[in-house]
Amino acid sequence: MNMKKYTPVFCLIGAAVIFQIITSVLNREFYLTQLTMSAYYCLVILGLTVLMGYAGQISLGHAAFFAMGGYTTAVLTTWNLAAAQEGTLARLVVQLGLSTASTNAYGVEIRHISPWVSLLVALAITVAVAFLIGIPILKLKGHYLAMATLGFGIIVYRIVLGSRIFGEADGISDLPPFRLFGPLYVSGDPALRVQNFYIAAFLVVLAVVLLQNLIDSRMGRALRSIHGSEEAANAMGVNTARYKLHVFVLSAVFACIAGVFLTHFNGGVGPSEADVMKSVTYVAIVAVGGMANLWGALAMGMALNYLSLRGYFGSYDEFVFGGILIVIMLFFPDGLLKKENMRSLTEAAIRMKNKIWKRKNELS
Amino acid sequence: MKQLSRSFGGLRAVDDVSFNVEKNSITAVIGPNGAGKTTLFNLISGALAPDSGEAYIDGRPIHRLPPYRIARHGISRTFQNIKLFPHMTVLENVMIGRHIRSRSGFLSAMLRLPGSRAEEQQIQERSMEILALMGIEGIAGQEAGSLPFGKQRIVEFARALATEPSLLLLDEPAAGLNMYETAQVSELITKIRGRGVTVLVIEHDMSLVMNISDMIVVLSSGKKIAEGLPSDIQKNREVIRVYLGEDNA
Ligand SMILES: Nc1ncnc2c1ncn2[C@@H]1O[C@H](COP(=O)(O)OP(=O)(O)O)[C@@H](O)[C@H]1O
Ligand SMILES: [Mg+2]
Numbered sequence: 144m145n146m147k148k149y150t151p152v153f154c155l156i157g158a159a160v161i162f163q164i165i166t167s168v169l170n171r172e173f174y175l176t177q178l179t180m181s182a183y184y185c186l187v188i189l190g191l192t193v194l195m196g197y198a199g200q201i202s203l204g205h206a207a208f209f210a211m212g213g214y215t216t217a218v219l220t221t222w223n224l225a226a227a228q229e230g231t232l233a234r235l236v237v238q239l240g241l242s243t244a245s246t247n248a249y250g251v252e253i254r255h256i257s258p259w260v261s262l263l264v265a266l267a268i269t270v271a272v273a274f275l276i277g278i279p280i281l282k283l284k285g286h287y288l289a290m291a292t293l294g295f296g297i298i299v300y301r302i303v304l305g306s307r308i309f310g311e312a313d314g315i316s317d318l319p320p321f322r323l324f325g326p327l328y329v330s331g332d333p334a335l336r337v338q339n340f341y342i343a344a345f346l347v348v349l350a351v352v353l354l355q356n357l358i359d360s361r362m363g364r365a366l367r368s369i370h371g372s373e374e375a376a377n378a379m380g381v382n383t384a385r386y387k388l389h390v391f392v393l394s395a396v397f398a399c400i401a402g403v404f405l406t407h408f409n410g411g412v413g414p415s416e417a418d419v420m421k422s423v424t425y426v427a428i429v430a431v432g433g434m435a436n437l438w439g440a441l442a443m444g445m446a447l448n449y450l451s452l453r454g455y456f457g458s459y460d461e462f463v464f465g466g467i468l469i470v471i472m473l474f475f476p477d478g479l480l481k482k483e484n485m486r487s488l489t490e491a492a493i494r495m496k497n498k499i500w501k502r503k504n505e506l507s
Numbered sequence: 508m509k510q511l512s513r514s515f516g517g518l519r520a521v522d523d524v525s526f527n528v529e530k531n532s533i534t535a536v537i538g539p540n541g542a543g544k545t546t547l548f549n550l551i552s553g554a555l556a557p558d559s560g561e562a563y564i565d566g567r568p569i570h571r572l573p574p575y576r577i578a579r580h581g582i583s584r585t586f587q588n589i590k591l592f593p594h595m596t597v598l599e600n601v602m603i604g605r606h607i608r609s610r611s612g613f614l615s616a617m618l619r620l621p622g623s624r625a626e627e628q629q630i631q632e633r634s635m636e637i638l639a640l641m642g643i644e645g646i647a648g649q650e651a652g653s654l655p656f657g658k659q660r661i662v663e664f665a666r667a668l669a670t671e672p673s674l675l676l677l678d679e680p681a682a683g684l685n686m687y688e689t690a691q692v693s694e695l696i697t698k699i700r701g702r703g704v705t706v707l708v709i710e711h712d713m714s715l716v717m718n719i720s721d722m723i724v725v726l727s728s729g730k731k732i733a734e735g736l737p738s739d740i741q742k743n744r745e746v747i748r749v750y751l752g753e754d755n756a
């Protein structure tokens with residue numbers, strides 16, 4: 144096995160463990176809550192990085208796919224099967240073994256659809272929707288694609304906000320925990336903070352490994368070739384329309400999974416998760432991360448989401464991410480954290496140092 | 508090629524052009540600027556759909572297929588205004604050429620299954636061989652977009668060759684090259700013909716054309732005005748008129 148390739152992955156795992164130990168030792172485990180949330184947002188960002196940075200297709204609608212995951216599991220798992228026992232559908236769900244029991248915040252046992260089932264349903268819906276809208280809109284390029292995905296995002300947001308079943312402006316709360324297996328639960332229970340942090344970290348590591356493998360493969364090359372010249376890629380036998388669609392669906396799946404897990408972790412979901420501003424935030428983070436840079440996107444995704452969730456940006460949150468996007472597009476349209484930019488930065492730093500040295504020598 | 512036509516608005520860029528290309532031959536397409544040569548290539552490679560007419564390779568129709576399917580039928584091309592993948596290395600550009608000769612998909616790539624790893628190894632080795640054949644293995648790791656123009660043409664040539672085409676379309680492969688590089692390209696074209704590739708080449712450099720081609724097709728204003736051996740074309744009145752007319756205008 145190629146050890147060098149996985150060195151950054153081991154560093155990532157190491158960093159997660161160190162964070163956890165430090166927060167536990169300092170009795171500051173509540174920091175892990177925002178880190179866990181950031182990690183789930185990073186799943187969206189990583190998928191979007193492959194779509195935008197490598198395949199060169201923008202999406203301003205990924206919050207919609209996140210919301211599809213979150214709302215699907217919220218609607219399904221908060222359906223009280225015990226109360227609806229008379230209904231044939233509810234009885235069928237129970238008889239098919241698709242339900243599970245948990246105790247809610249008030250200590251009352253409730254029977255509901257298993258989150259594993261709702262995860263599968265959410266994935267099916269997301270894949271279907273991503274295919275259906277992807278086929279027509281991925282024919283568009285540049286600004287037109289941005290507009291179309293934005294339109295899609297707005298539609299989903301309005302649906303979420305205007306539907307009784309999705310709780311309108313209040314969203315849906317009181318979700319049961321998602322029992323993965325054995326003693327592992329995705330839930331906001333403070334007693335389970337550490338394991339939830341590790342569950343999220345595990346998913347991020349898995350996502351990075353899978354996507355890095357994809358990028359380093361024949362398929363990854365084909366995606367990058369689409370970014371380089373769609374016409375030439377086609378002439379080389381790359382089915383560009385198909386690959387664009389597949390990577391769009393893949394990134395939607397990442398967003399959906401993040402939505403399902405984070406919604407169980409938070410115990411609820413609200414319309415702000417489907418807001419277009421969320422999509423802008425994701426795009427902004429991919430851009431500062433260097434566009435075609437999984438590790439940069441991950442680092443920026445953890446840092447910026449964490450700061451935002453801890454409230455460091457206060458009421459300027461939207462301003463910050465909108466501003467980041469504008470600055471990047473003006474000055475670094477190919478993304479910020481790039482080798483070239485780093486090089487010119489170090490060069491600039493060296494020049495500065497030399498200048499200061501010269502001054503010093505002149506003065507003395 | 509049978510009666511291929513394509514118009515842009517009222518302009519008949521390629522007008523009822525028919526010709527045959529012999530297997531393992533070098534055929535040159537010549538004609539003044541705007542004659543429709545590049546458009547003809549776009550029709551054959553599927554970049555543009557013909558308004559009417561048919562195209563066949565080894566008896567199989569290709570005129571209704573999208574470009575990526577045509578590529579899988581063994582037709583590869585270069586572009587008059589070079590279209591490399593600028594942010595990928597020279598080696599990676601050529602490795603894209605191996606795309607249709609390999610098959611691992613999204614899932615096996617993400618999981619790095621043994622099959623896809625072995626295939627990746629093969630793609631890389633084969634691509635290095637092609638770079639060596641073209642004499643550019645020394646720049647394998649350089650970013651394609653940062654290379655000088657002449658080198659970019661060779662890389663594009665290598666990328667097209669990596670698909671193992673049975674028919675290779677070269678659109679002005681020597682344009683913008685110096686004499687030394689032109690001679691190199693000329694040598695490469697004859698070399699790959701020796702490996703069983705059929706070549707269709709658009710070129711303005713007459714000495715290059717006369718030297719390497721077995722047959723010449725002459726286009727003017729979208730129409731085929733002559734076809735024949737280099738020696739015949741040199742003597743053809745119509746061709747001389749079109750070319751001299753251009754020069755004198
Ligand atoms: N995509 C296009 N749209 C409109 N007109 C075009 C297009 N491509 C080529 N043409 C026109 O068709 C004619 C033939 O062009 P082209 O095939 O590039 O000529 P050549 O390669 O022989 O110089 C020219 O008049 C050109 O302006
Ligand atoms: Mg031309």
